[in-house]
Each structure stands twice: as structure tokens, then as C-alpha cells.
Amino acid sequence: MANRLPLLITLAGVAVLFLSIAFVFALVLGAMFFGGIEFTGGHTDAEALTSALRLTA
Template identity: 85%
Template sequence: MANRLPLLITLAGVAVLFLSIVFVFALVLGAMFFDGIEFTGGHTDAMASGLAWGLVA
């Protein structure tokens, strides 16, 4: 079992790398088909809060 440990660690690393590539691929496809992916809550929310701060000042 001890001589299989480096192989198992390598396979686990390859699996994590593969899953991260698949995740990025899914994000790109989602951005292409669903008009982008907004991680910050959306540009309209940011613009609305900016306008509110402009009106206060």
C-alpha cells in the first residue's frame, strides 16, 4: 500500500485539476448562453447605489 500512495496522491491532484477545468468551462458556457454571470450582485444595483450617493451629496 505504501508504494501506491504517490499514485493515489497524483490521481487525486489530477481529479481536482480536471474538476476545476470543468467548472471554468461550465462558467464560460453559462456566460455565453445566459447573458453573463454577475458575481457582485449586478451592475444595476451598483449604479443605483451610486446614484443614491450622488443625490445625497
């Protein structure tokens, strides 16, 4: 089993690399077909919360 350990570690590394490339590929395809990916939701939610807190104070 000890001589198979480097092979198993290499296969695990290749699997992680493949999955990360497939994830980025899926993100790109999703952005192409669904009009982009918006990352501003959390920022605008936080801004609305702070303005609402200012009104109540």
C-alpha cells in the same frame, strides 16, 4: 500499500485539476448562453441596507 501512495496522490491531484477546469468551462458556457454572470448583487444589497439604516437613524 506504501508504494501505491504516490499514485493515489497523483490521481487525486489530477482529479482536482480536471474538476476545476470543468467548472471554469461550465462557467464560460453559462456566460455565453445566459448573457453573462453578474457579481454586483452583494454590493448593491449592502448599499441599499446602509442607505436604509441612514434613513432610520
